[in-house]
Amino acid sequence: MQIKTVRATPLNLPVTVDSPSGKQKTTSLSLCLVDVELDDGRFGTGMTAITEEEVVASIVNDVAAHALKGHDPLRHEQLWDKLYWLLTPRGQSGYAAHAIAAIDLALWDLKGQILGQPCWRLLGGARAQVPVYATFGFAFFEREELAAAARAWVDRGFRRLKMTVGHHALQRRDEPRPLADVIAEDVQRIRAVREAVGPQVQIYIDANCSLDYFHALSLTQRIEEFGITFFEEPVSQNDIPNMAKLRAKTRIPLAAGQNEGLASRFRDMLVAQAVDVVQPNACITGGFTQCQRIAGMAAAFNAQFANGGAWPHHNMHLHAGLANGSLVEYHSVAVECCKLVFDGLPEPSQGVLALPDLPGLGFKPNRERIAELAKRPLSRGVGKA
Ligand SMILES: [Mg+2]
Incomplete structure (x- = not known):
């Protein structure tokens, strides 16, 4: 063979x-x-x-x-x-x-x-289903649309929701588009979502590395009252000293790692106490083989290991397979892309994805x-x- x-x-x-x-x-x-x-x-x-x-x-x-x-x-x-x-x-x-x-x-x-x-059994078979959070809150929604979209996902049975913040702020600062204006609107958007879904729903935010330390800190100080479950990729470059400084100054847990290529970057985040949640993505961070090594490091540090960066149908195998696997990101745009390409994708029910029993990944490309x-x-x- x-x-x-x-x-x-x-x-x-x-x-x-x-x-x-x-x-x-x-x-x-x-x-x-x-x-x-x-x-x-x-x-x-x-x-x-x-x-x-x-x-x-x-x-x-x-x-x-x-x-x-x-x-x-x-x-x-x-x-x-x-x-x-x-x-x-x-x-x-x-x-x-x-x-x-x-x-x-x-x-x-x-x-x-x-x-x-199935891959999840070969990876260890820790559990046959995984909890998901729905990424619904994109920059192309106006504030009122965003709040209504959040409510619609809750009505579909999701109790964990993620929205973007920062909105390419550093990348577009030459328009000019001051970062202070971007985060001021973010505060209002987060407030609108919290008011729409009530106090029981978990809200996650993701800046996609679009802010500097100063504005990321300013944002955290203004949104602590809204009960954010974690703040993902708050600063550009996943700058480890800046994330460690930010983490020491905010009660909001920090998460990062979806686009990192090397396992040693996760070691450095953990040693520096820069994040609460490490998020290697199986589709980006070296596949299941390297993500297993990173999950092992997270376990040794008693840090949370979760999925950021979407592609839930691949990452679900990792988080079902490993004992310290946890949340999988059900990114609504990425899921629609996967539906174009693959047949046999599982659908979540009440915020949980059940793993397939079929061999391998359990779904097939439609040629x-x-x-x-x-x-x-x-x-x-x-x-x-
Ligand atoms: Mg992300």
Whole structure:
């Protein structure tokens, strides 16, 4: 049993989101699928996202594929290490980490098919269902729409909701668009959501690394009264000393890590006491193979380990498999993208996702739809929701 081919397909996917006001919001998200085919005809499929899909596809197709050909697909530690030294030999991260993640997930999908077991059981089988939080609160909603959307998700049975803040503040400061104005509006948006859902619903916020320390601190000081469950990626670059300083000054727990490529970054966050929650993403942070190592570090530090950065259908296996697995992010836009690409995705019920019993990841790419979607122009720098 050998790897015959490794092939990446970059996709830029259209998504339409219904607004409570009746207006539809259209956006797009890019992702890169990776298929690993064996000499017996079996396929495993992994994916990555939140990056330049065409660049990752080139890394996989033009570099990694040649190195994997002829190898035993079950030896995931050997192949992960091979890819690490091939693509990131001097500690680089970036695009290469995404490529490694997508390939690793394809290998785990194959491992499950070969052994006749779902990935979550191979990862340890700690539980057969995982709690999810719904990411619903996007910058394209006006304040009133945001509050109505929050209420609609609660009506669907969700008691854990995440909304974005910061809204590309540092990136767009030259418009000019003062950061103080952005966070002042964030305070009002959070207040509107809290008033719409009542005191029992957990609210999470995510700045996507868009604020500096000064404005992140200012925001936390003005929203503590709203009972925020955690504040994700509060500062640019996941700057560890700044997150540690911020954590010492706020009662709001901090979370980070979804786009990190190297396990050592999580070690540094934990040693510096910079975060309450570490959030490696299986589709970005080196697949299940490296995320298991990071989860082990989180366990040793008695820190929470959760999913940020979406792609719940892959990350659910990690959080069901490992004893310290916890929350999975049900990111509504990312989920709509996955529905375009995959068949057989499980749906949450009352805020919980039940894991599939099928071998591997338990859902399959729809080749006909993917062939059509692959004809669309690539994102070329936009479409990274
Ligand atoms: Mg996030």
